[in-house]
Amino acid sequence: MRIVFDQQPEVGFGISIGRHAYMIVQHDQRTNRHGDEVQVSIWRGRCAECGAAFDQYTRMDFAPESCRCAEHKRPGKRATMTNTVSEGAR
Numbered sequence: 001m002r003i004v005f006d007q008q009p010e011v012g013f014g015i016s017i018g019r020h021a022y023m024i025v026q027h028d029q030r031t032n033r034h035g036d037e038v039q040v041s042i043w044r045g046r047c048a049e050c051g052a053a054f055d056q057y058t059r060m061d062f063a064p065e066s067c068r069c070a071e072h073k074r075p076g077k078r079a080t081m082t083n084t085v086s087e088g089a090r
Ligand SMILES: [Zn+2]
Pocket: 047, 048, 049, 050, 051, 052, 068, 069, 070, 071, 072
């Protein structure tokens, strides 16, 4: 379920989602797919796989969703048993 804020939380704002804690470290702007400048929040969290700190950005009024660093995120490429076997067989 999406957590949505009424307004953009301040830098330093922290939130816990499940067992994962995130904190806003910066406000920034990004260009969305329509070419519009949008205000975003940069969140810092720790990867559920390796524990490394990583940053992710969300729309200004959205809470973070990812709980993995860029290296472990890879949607659809989870380390399933099948993947592990095929990679080890290379
Ligand atoms: Zn990781």
